[in-house]
Amino acid sequence: MKKPLIVQKFGGTSMGSIETIHIVAEHIIKAKNDGNQVVVVVSAMSGETNRLVALAQQIDSVPTARELDVLLSAGEQVSMALLAMTLNKLGFAARSLTGAQANIVTDNLHNDATIKNIDTRTIIELLEQDQIVIVAGFQGVNENGDITTLGRGGSDTSAVTLAGALKADECQIFTDVDGVYSCDPRVVPNAQKLDVVDFPSMEEMARKGAKVLHLPCVQYAWDNAVPLRVLSTFDVNEGSLIKGEQGTKPVCGIAIQRDMALITIEHEALSNLQKHCQMLGIEVWSVIEDTEWAGVVIKLDACAKLKLVFSDKIRNSEHVSLLTTVGLQAPSLVDRSFALLAEHDINIHYVSTTSQSSMLMLSPESVNSAANILHEAFITSDELLDFQPRQVSLG
Amino acid sequence: MKKPLIVQKFGGTSMGSIETIHIVAEHIIKAKNDGNQVVVVVSAMSGETNRLVALAQQIDSVPTARELDVLLSAGEQVSMALLAMTLNKLGFAARSLTGAQANIVTDNLHNDATIKNIDTRTIIELLEQDQIVIVAGFQGVNENGDITTLGRGGSDTSAVTLAGALKADECQIFTDVDGVYSCDPRVVPNAQKLDVVDFPSMEEMARKGAKVLHLPCVQYAWDNAVPLRVLSTFDVNEGSLIKGEQGTKPVCGIAIQRDMALITIEHEALSNLQKHCQMLGIEVWSVIEDTEWAGVVIKLDACAKLKLVFSDKIRNSEHVSLLTTVGLQAPSLVDRSFALLAEHDINIHYVSTTSQSSMLMLSPESVNSAANILHEAFITSDELLDFQPRQVSLG
Structure with missing residues (x-):
């Protein structure tokens, strides 16, 4: 054999x-x-x-x-x-x-x-x-x-x-580190090691700021159906196994991406701004069209380069952080996030949702608190269990 | 072109x-x-x-x-x-x-x-x-x-x-170093840089202790007629050029090999000793058959290995140094060396002569003085000039 x-x-x-x-x-x-x-x-x-x-x-x-x-x-x-x-x-x-x-x-x-x-x-x-x-x-x-x-x-x-x-x-x-955690344990002390993570969730976590694995590595493994295991050299343990397609699991992880910038402009300049980003090789993380303004989210360290060639049209640039809840998204999850964070006077600037994740834009100083609050609600505590049936009834 | x-x-x-x-x-x-x-x-x-x-x-x-x-x-x-x-x-x-x-x-x-x-x-x-x-x-x-x-x-x-x-x-x-010298300048302060050295002389110098070039390197260059030049990275100069076959030049250099040993035995054990050296991969620099004894010259650091398997037959082992005058050898050169060194109470234990070199075996403490005396006579001073006609008349 x-x-x-x-x-x-x-x-x-x-x-x-x-x-x-x-x-x-x-x-x-x-x-x-x-x-x-x-x-x-x-x-x-x-x-x-x-x-x-x-x-x-x-x-x-x-x-x-x-x-x-x-x-x-x-x-x-x-x-x-x-x-x-x-x-x-x-x-x-x-x-x-x-x-x-x-x-x-x-x-x-x-x-x-x-x-x-x-x-x-x-x-x-x-x-x-x-x-x-x-x-x-x-x-x-x-x-x-x-x-x-x-x-x-x-x-x-x-x-x-x-x-x-x-x-x-x-x-x-x-x-x-000894595996993939539900959030960065330095930020959320209650973060849990995940024994198994499906590929779409791992990809989304890597894309939205989790540092444990590089995005192309996850993508290649997924494409080629190679089970990936993350484990520590200095511990004896099974680590985390990444395999399979998305289950029906709700939020399994929270990724944090710091040092981002929201660049805002007049609506009519948006397509031009996007073109400039492409030309300069600047990755656009999100495009936002508000009633008053339009904007893009890029890495903070790309701002200077962009301003150099596009300064006249930029209305504002703001240092922000992104917090992404990863996993099968319940329709009520965003409303619930707004409510939970509002209780702690944390304001969500903007939300972008897909079937696999909800990305919240926050001020840099509130992102750690927000991560702890949402992790407690959606991952650690029983509220998650209460929450799920409600999703179904609302969905 | x-x-x-x-x-x-x-x-x-x-x-x-x-x-x-x-x-x-x-x-x-x-x-x-x-x-x-x-x-x-x-x-x-x-x-x-x-x-x-x-x-x-x-x-x-x-x-x-x-x-x-x-x-x-x-x-x-x-x-x-x-x-x-x-x-x-x-x-x-x-x-x-x-x-x-x-x-x-x-x-x-x-x-x-x-x-x-x-x-x-x-x-x-x-x-x-x-x-x-x-x-x-x-x-x-x-x-x-x-x-x-x-x-x-x-x-x-x-x-x-x-x-x-x-x-x-x-x-x-x-x-x-900025070239090939007539002797190691740390030993003989009057040593001269040689502008040109023929291949046979360079090979003999390398073989008999000159450190400036490795023996196989000289041999390969000679075999393939590649002119070799030795020069310093940290000086601007022409260095020494090694090329061509032996001229009619008398002594051009003196090589010193320290840390050698003379191993002496009874005559009848010589061939057995030589066999053991070959078996152990020990290079025999010289074989000597005296009236009283026979012996081989090997590197001092090979002694212990030899004694380990051949101790019973060894009569004596003595730490010696070798001084080799390299260049076309006049027949009287060895006699002259004996005379010059005797004036300074330096005893030559043994001599081995070829057409290209004379190798003198000396006690380790006398080799530096001997090198200076012979360098002065054969290379630096006018005596060399006086010496040459006498060689011819004696030859």
Whole structure:
């Protein structure tokens, strides 16, 4: 019988020292001893990428993109070799592969490349020799054989893409948190770890500010039906499993996105504003058409760029935060949110609702309180249970 | 007309910091502006290889050879990228290539591999695009695509082998000394920089203790008729050019090899001793058959290993130093050496002479004085001139 195949990904903190690499090796050995084939994707040791970038920036504030990729990819080469040595020392056959050696072929966009194709034959051959295969995350080669890197969250992307290409049974993302929470526990102390999250909810949480997984990673896993598991390197637990289509579950999570801006203009300038955003590569999170004004929601740090070319038409720009309740949305949920927050004198500036989420625009100073109030009502307390039948009767 | 092609090699000290990499870039730009095609071979930044080895040894005192090569080769990948960025920043087209990208194929002996073949098409194509090509020294790939490293002096070997494969007009080894000296200037303050050295003399100097170039590097250059130039990264000068067959020049240099041992035994045990040395991989520098005893000269640090398996037969082992005068040997040179050193109460234990060198065995405490006396006589002073006619009349 064919053994199950697991892809495990360990980030920079997990690979941060010889001691933590030893902990990583123990997770791998457990999976191997449980009867799995194991492919491991690693990031550079934490701090290493920053060290290399700092060296490059002593030379040029914008170093050549091709050569920056050559430089940065050395980081994973170091960590993968150290991990392979550790496994070897512990008596397990293991081989490290660079992006090039693993045949991870990307497009030619240095520093932000996209994986085009993975020829998995080398990896499969090593797995058939009972080797643990360790692959450098974050890197590949273009069709000329030049080294490329994938940009932010690249190692997660490497892992999930490899899992898809290998038709892995599970892709495990090891990190420094022990799973996906119903809200950021630093904001909502009562936040609950979710044992299972469906893909549409996870996608919406990642899109609306949850940092635990990068959006493209979730999307790729969903598209390729690769079950994703988020778990902690430094705890023994099952983490959170992300799989399946949306159930009938009501609000399962609350995502917070800070440092956003609401840019308001006259109605007639809206389409022009949208065009400028597109031209400048600024993502528009929401378009709002009020009776008095129109507006777009963009990231705060994109404001300056926009104002530089579009200042004359902008009526106002306001620093806001977004709070998104994710899960199957009851029709009364928004009304209930307004009422609950009003009790605490919190004003919702604007709401945008889909079948999977309700995004509330709030002032930055009220978003933490609002998250606690809504989490208490919709997730922690019994009110949720009371609330559901009412939804049905109102729906 | 085809442009001349120069291979330049810069070691770890030259690549040690962003500041020194800038100096390296200036040497390259000078060669490029002088109308040459330039291929550059670089070592890892000084200290980097030691840092990586220390990480590996925290895991295993003898790390897996394959993975140690993966680890160490990251060092040159960093330095080559930083140099390419620096050249780009200064307005010169430059591309870095790993050993794999430069198609440097070695045998499978990890940590001490030998270059088997270099497919130079990639490099030539880049040179034809007017690029400066920067190649990682010390590394290659075996036929499976596994990363290998070349062992000690590896970057010099990479440079000279590349120069041979590219039929380069000159291979320039940049280092922290400004050329080949007639003797180590730290021992003989009057030592002279040699503008030109013939290959047989350079080979003999390298073989007998001169540290400026590794023996295999000299041998490869000689075999492939690649003129070698040794020069300093941190000075502006022509360095020393190594080329051509032996002239009629008398003593051109004195090489010193410290920390040697003379192992003495009964005559009948000599062949057995030689067999043991061969078995243990111990290089025999000289075999001596005296009237009373027989002996071999080996490195001091190999003594313990030899004694472990051959202790019962060893009569004596003595710490000695070797002083070798290199150049066309006059028949009277050895007699003259005995006389000159006797004047200073220095005793020569043993002499071994070839047509290209005379190797004197001395006690460790007398070798520095002996080097100064013989250098003064044969190289610095007029006595050499007086000496030559006498040689002829005596010959």
